[in-house]
Amino acid sequence: MTKTEAIRPKPAAKKRADNHAMAPINARLTPEDKVELLRQMLRMRRFEQASLKFYNAGKMGGFLHVYIGQEAIAAGTVSLLGEHDHIITAYRDHAHALAVGMSMNECMAELFGKATGCSKGKGGSMHFFAPDKNYWGGHGIVAGQTPLGLGLAFGIKYKGLKGAALCFLGDGAVNQGCFSESLNMAALFNLPVIYIIENNRYSMGTSLERSSAVDRCLAQRAEAYGIDWALASGEDIYEVRAVTQKAIERAHHESKPMVIEFDTYRYYGHSVADANHKGGYRKEEEIEHYKNELDPIRTFKARLIAEKSLTEELYEAIDAEAKAEAAASARFADESPFPTVESVFEDVYFEVDRQTEAGRTGRFFFND
């Protein structure tokens, strides 16, 4: 078996999928719960498809890293979180935001750079946050969030809470030094942090084979620190939930870290500008293969219909609703005002914003 084959297991066999479906965390799902998971994945996809459309229409600036193809991971993991569980991710952050309950309106408005955006138009696509929903971003520097995830777990443990910090990263991020440093400290301090590598096979335009020295998989690097790890399919939401649930339970009950690697795939480029389709770094057939054979939404839909949890009519209704919600969010964003230029001096210093005594003492900004 070549290394490439080893890290890309064949499509999950039906038996394997059935086992995950029967895992306790999935077996207890009602038909309504299952449809809700599917609905979340559809909302993510329709939101991002709408965002692409408006990006191409010139409504947004900068980058737009879409998650399409990876939805089962954000939807599956976030569906497991409790009151004291926290999440943090990298720049491909729209789906996680919707999963934690951020509205399409605030997310789309942020992409449009509007004052009504979740970060008031100050953060953009890569920087969505909702601390009230235990969502700590949205981070633009590759692996820069991995020590922060460690810190969230440190905070959980320090406060004596039964919680976990889920820190998502891409396959490219595993080669940054601070991730290795974080793994060492996670193990050393027994912190309840779960690093979730969303391996979509390409760090920008560089394939996994060209960027990472691997034996079996990326998550296996955890072994060097005595941290348990798992390699799983990121295309089957039942598998995502079953594997993640074990890690969460371990974090809650033993305060132990874990590394999970989900095999997944993004259909679109690293960002909108990408060397993808025109004879670039991957073949069109490869993309089509994932879309046709392994799409997480298509796969789950088929399963739910087979289970009789879902009808084609219900699916169409949910999908239409997601599309309408996304379209409405674009209208909301388009009609919203831009932030004022003066607003750049807000949200820089807490003490200045609150005009506390500390915020009124001395000069903070140095414009002429």
Place this chain on the structure above:
Amino acid sequence: MALIEYREALNQALSEEIERDPNVVLIGEEVAQYNGAYKVTRGLWKKYGDRRVVDTPISEAAFVGMGIGASMMGLRPVIELMFWSFATVAYDQIVNNAGQIRFMSGGLINCPIVIRGPANGGTNVGATHSHTPENWMAAIPGLKVVSPSNGYDAKGLLKTAIRDNDPVMFMENTLLYGEKCEVPQEEYLIPLGKADFKRRGKDVSLIAHGRSVLIARKAAELLAAEHDIDAEVLDLRSIRPLDEEAILETVSKTHRVVLVDESKPFCGVSAQISTLIMEKAFDELDAPVRRVCSLDAPAIYSPGVEHLQLPTPDRVIQKVREIC
């Protein structure tokens, strides 16, 4: 009042804040069992234990980032860098995470973190360990930078920094750790953004921060004794926020300024102060603003030379005499 070392003043500040606020936690290399590389945290681990005083591996990016993440959760970590020079390996965490997350989240998040440690040359440890990064940090809107020149200020400023709700870069000095000064028994705080006149004078203003304040004071004594020049010494204490009022007050009084700044001259703190004076007090000046900085090259190791690369009283006197 008790006569104590600068490091002891810092130690008292840390101890008092640990006692006061259960969310204060000290994190860094050798801060616990070793009592701190420069003994600033001496005795704290023994007194407060593993939970409040945490030794880390040599992983600045991870432990600084961990502190930032924990601060987002409501803790108030005080992170020790053994040398501020090591901020280079944690620069992304400090600049992009501590410095930008409040803004990029539209004000939803704040990082009440203090990063502290020595930031100075003059100890013959070579260029990698001798950086004076107050200008690197003060150049980032979102960060605050403090640089106390004596133990009294150090204690009051550190206590304020720990209670501040923004990230504060607290820059100490290994050459000052053993300096003694009077520190009261009762609690006191010193606000950030409030400079302090360390000497009153009428002929020229010497504006400095950190150990350069000592150089300026020494120069002022010699100027008075040998040249009949009465210099005023203004200690900035914090770089950002900056006490612009005090700077303009002294410039308007003496009309002559020499800036004394151990950071490098190019884009250094003194360059910013000089611009500020030009913008706001041009008509008050009777002479061009002069600067005494570290000589603009990497810090030399040689014990016979390094002290001459830093600001010296002689260089200050020379600059003062050019304009007085």
